Amino acid sequence: MRIKQFGEEPAGATPLTEEDYVGLKPKWIANRDDLNLAEAQNISEAFDKYFKSPRRTEEILDDLFVRKLHTEMYSNVWAWAGTYRTVETSIGVAPQRISEDVKVLMENAKYWFDTSNPTEIDEAVCKVHHKLVQIHPFRNGNGRMTRMFADLLLAANGRRVFSWGGGILDVVSPTREAYIQALRAADLGDLSLLHEFVRAT
Numbered sequence: 790m791r792i793k794q795f796g797e798e799p800a801g802a803t804p805l806t807e808e809d810y811v812g813l814k815p816k817w818i819a820n821r822d823d824l825n826l827a828e829a830q831n832i833s834e835a836f837d838k839y840f841k842s843p844r845r846t847e848e849i850l851d852d853l854f855v856r857k858l859h860t861e862m863y864s865n866v867w868a869w870a871g872t873y874r875t876v877e878t879s880i881g882v883a884p885q886r887i888s889e890d891v892k893v894l895m896e897n898a899k900y901w902f903d904t905s906n907p908t909e910i911d912e913a914v915c916k917v918h919h920k921l922v923q924i925h926p927f928r929n930g931n932g933r934m935t936r937m938f939a940d941l942l943l944a945a946n947g948r949r950v951f952s953w954g955g956g957i958l959d960v961v962s963p964t965r966e967a968y969i970q971a972l973r974a975a976d977l978g979d980l981s982l983l984h985e986f987v988r989a990t
């Protein structure tokens with residue numbers, strides 16, 4: 790089964806799709822706006838928790854932490870929060886590869902952070918963000934999770950969090966378009982657009 794991806798949904802009282810109901814916990818959620826609100830509340834709690842006491846790089850670069858962060862961000866909303874997907878997504882590796890690919894990425898990434906050079910730290914964070922979101926470990930919420938993951942790595946390395954293009958990323962917008970273009974360039978091996986985008990104002 791393939792599942793729908795990306796924030797293409799227009800604003801308003803858009804009905805939920807059959808896919809959206811898989812594992813949906815709150816009974817009060819009746820449409821897309823409700824769902825967005827529930828997710829945003831949950832994410833904001835996770836944000837407060839993690840940025841009040843930032844983790845160290847070695848703690849973050851751990852496949853258990855990847856699952857933990859997704860759990861903290863979405864477990865009020867989704868029963869499958871923190872559980873790797875077992876279905877194909879429009880981008881992302883085959884479900885049976887997720888566990889190993891995340892582990893290998895975390896191990897490799899530890900070497901990329903063996904620097905105190907600010908530009909190299911930003912590059913390392915861009916690389917981890919792109920590779921993790923490209924694996925696409927979960928049914929949904931990968932973009933937001935991997936962006937918070939990136940910001941936590943920056944905090945752990947004494948860097949300001951990214952601006953993420955300085956605009957609104959959650960809806961169809963020029964900023965969102967630039968972000969997706971930058972990820973597509975990264976898919977082809979060119980991280981320069983993403984590196985520029987994440988600090989754009």
Ligand SMILES: Nc1ncnc2c1ncn2[C@@H]1O[C@H](COP(=O)(O)OP(=O)(O)OP(=O)(O)O)[C@@H](O)[C@H]1O
Pocket residue numbers: 794795796880919922923927928929930931932933934958959969972973976
């Ligand atoms: N070509 C691509 N290569 C790698 N990653 C991509 C590509 N296109 C989109 N993405 C990532 O996939 C994310 C969407 O996946 P998903 O729907 O699981 O996350 P989300 O958090 O629900 O999305 P959103 O960014 O809309 O909040 C995007 O935010 C982006 O980070």
Ligand SMILES: [Mg+2]
Pocket residue numbers: 794795796929930931
């Ligand atoms: Mg999504």
